[in-house]
Amino acid sequence: MRVEIFHRRIKKDREFLKISEGHPTTYITIHRDKLLEDGYSQLGILSSSILKGTIRVKFINAQGLDEAGIDEMGVFKEFLEETLNLAFNPALNLFKANTEGHLFPSWLSGVNENHLQLFQFVGKMVGKAVYEGIVVDIPLAPFFLSHLLKRNHSAYYNYLDELSSFDEQIYSSLNFIKHYDGDVTDLCLTFSVDEEYLGKRVTHELIDGGCAIPVTPSNRLSYVHRMALFKLSTQIKKQTDAFTKGFHSLIDPSFIEIFSPEELQKLISGDEVEIDVEDLRKYTHYAGGYHANHKVILWLWDVLKNHFNADDRGNFLKFVTSCSRPPLLGFKHLHPPFTIRCVQMTHSEDRDESVTGMIKGFFKRHQQPHRLPSSSTCFNLLKLPNYTSRNMLKEKLMYAIKANCGFELS
Incomplete structure (x- = not known):
């Protein structure tokens, strides 16, 4: 089974790094009211080989006192779960959720200072969870999982096929344009898209000079696919690349190339089967x-x-x-x-x-x-x-x- 192959690869990686044979243990101190900040400042700078090793966490409560805790993997599991729940909360504006609750990077993440470094850190923490076999309830959008798997997206149609997992309304609108029976020029569209960003109206051109290029019956397929490409890739490329870099620093891309996006989600969040x-x-x-x-x-x-x-x-x-x-x-x-x-x-x-x-x-x-x-x-x-x-x-x-x-x- 592919999952067993993955576990064997992780085991070999551990043996290569000698994690169970005197690999250095990392100790961190986390304030309850600064989970993300403390985790980022102490773990974000560490090498992947150190992050793959044992991490011990000491919590400081809201009163500034040390919390009593058993020095086992469980305390780190708690830190990992709470940190990821905080980072993936759409209210933080690092990630957005579609109508089905699936998460993907937010194009508005720039409201957070050092947002790209945060994406890389969060990617590392998801990778650490997978590396340790810690199941976390983080439902990621299929198109975003495809990026983590480094699927070939050179063909534009792949983006259109996956657009429904990003925004069903945009997907329906583009399909309407794609199959419109009337004269598409009547829709007064150009190869550009306007968006609100931090209170300002921003125009993005889908191709050079796109603001002056009308959508016509002869080029509407190009428009549809370029719009899908923009929404799923161009618009959030920096965020996606940063997260992917962090994730792959813990999980080698070759370890997961055997999985589909759905299988990778199960590896992260467990299997949707009847509990035995x-x-x-x-x-x-x-x-x-x-x-x-x-x-x-x-x-x-x-x-x-x-x-x-x-x-x-x-x-x-x-x-x-x-x-x-x-x-x-x-x-x-x-x-x-x-x-x-x-x-x-x-x-x-x-x-x-x-x-x-x-x-x-x-x-x-x-x-x-x-x-x-x-x-x-x-x-x-x-x-x-x-x-x-x-x-x-x-x-x-x-x-x-x-x-x-x-x-x-x-």
Whole structure:
């Protein structure tokens, strides 16, 4: 399978760089309120060989205090997910989303200082996620994925074919012009396009002197294809090239040339298939007293397999990993591995024998069954209370995953 070939190439690259044999570890300090800025300033300047190695993250909270954290890949996973979610948020104006929610570079990205360097950094971070097998919920537009794959776009018709993934309205308008039965000169078009940029009207010529060249029946096909070329390539070429340069610094283009755009998206964001509960179960780790045959664990697998529908299972996976889709080739490739930790329902630790202490203990014991499951997505960790019945587990878990309650990034 092509994905297995890709994983073998990554493994060989790791062996060549001796990442598991004393490769230097990089330590970075990230302020919660400056995720993108701190990540860019500390990681953006590093070589690709260093970025391919281990990166340890220490978070500083809003009060300026160090956050306690386990020094594992999970903290970096949290940093990576939050940084990418911030960078790809259309409100930042680095990326735009089409009507289907697929993302691509924004031609208005220049409102951000050093925007091209930011694109290169974000490309590196997406590449790092793919290199480490970290699934991130970043849906990219098919035409943008084609750029990452270095597909041959010398033929203009390729851009027109892919324009629908950029803007369905523009695609429909160009198809209307392409098949217009009347005299296309009546539409009063020229080989140019006007756009608003930072409050100013800007005119782009599709060819030299395009403002003075009318669209006619004899040249309308050229106009249609040149407009598609402008929208998908020329207009965002600098942004796309910067992102691609960053991505390819971590992921060699030859490693992914075997994939289609759709397959590359699955490599980035997981597979859109029915979640295989038994496969997840096979690669699950347990902690805090839970084990594979614990009654609560048996209830959990029964609920997931026989009582939850496909959407519920997707919500569950998103609740514990931050992504609703499983990795390609299954949960064997989920990093860190899915872990279920027991949260005790009793309060044996409450030793306060004062009247106040006994009253607090009484209410704790009676309120505890209402505790919801919680998660630490950075470690793919489910913190599951030691419920006393299957029905209670089902009820609390369903509420938690639908409301995203009890969500933690600890």
